[in-house]
Amino acid sequence: MFEATFATTSHDLDAEPAREPTAFDALLREIGEDGAREVRAVFWSETSARLKQFRTLALAEHRAKIEREAHSLKSTAKSFGYLRLAALALRLERSTAALSDDEFGDLVTQMDLAYAAALAQEQPG
Numbered sequence: 001m002f003e004a005t006f007a008t009t010s011h012d013l014d015a016e017p018a019r020e021p022t023a024f025d026a027l028l029r030e031i032g033e034d035g036a037r038e039v040r041a042v043f044w045s046e047t048s049a050r051l052k053q054f055r056t057l058a059l060a061e062h063r064a065k066i067e068r069e070a071h072s073l074k075s076t077a078k079s080f081g082y083l084r085l086a087a088l089a090l091r092l093e094r095s096t097a098a099l100s101d102d103e104f105g106d107l108v109t110q111m112d113l114a115y116a117a118a119l120a121q122e123q124p125g
Contacts, residue, residue, distance in 0.1 A: 023081020043076055044119065047085075051115055054108045059101050066104075067096040073111075077118075085114040 027036040050073055057066055074089035088111045092104075099107070
């Protein structure tokens with residue numbers, strides 16, 4: 001599958017593209033158009049649900065779950081080439097244990113914005 005490196009510092013994230021344009025093409029070659037579109041639709045649905053779930057979890061009580069969900073989000077976002085979202089999920093995965101509630105909220109907000117930017121790149125026109 002598609003491989004990409006991505007930024008992990010705040011400064012680098014500003015330059016990180018919302019989407020790697022060739023990632024979906026690689027997926028198309030691997031599983032075909034119908035399969036790729038179906039898998040991507042599942043990604044959008046699951047990612048939306050995951051981001052909403054982050055907003056409902058109390059950080060102090062659910063750090064392990066947040067870390068696991070961030071890991072899953074990082075992996076799938078990277079597979080589809082959504083590099084900014086993957087980088088933010090990696091940051092959440094690696095820093096969950098040390099985050100304050102405010103830092104967690106800020107990071108989830110950044111992830112929401114990265115998700116919206118990636119989704120906007122997929123819309124026609």
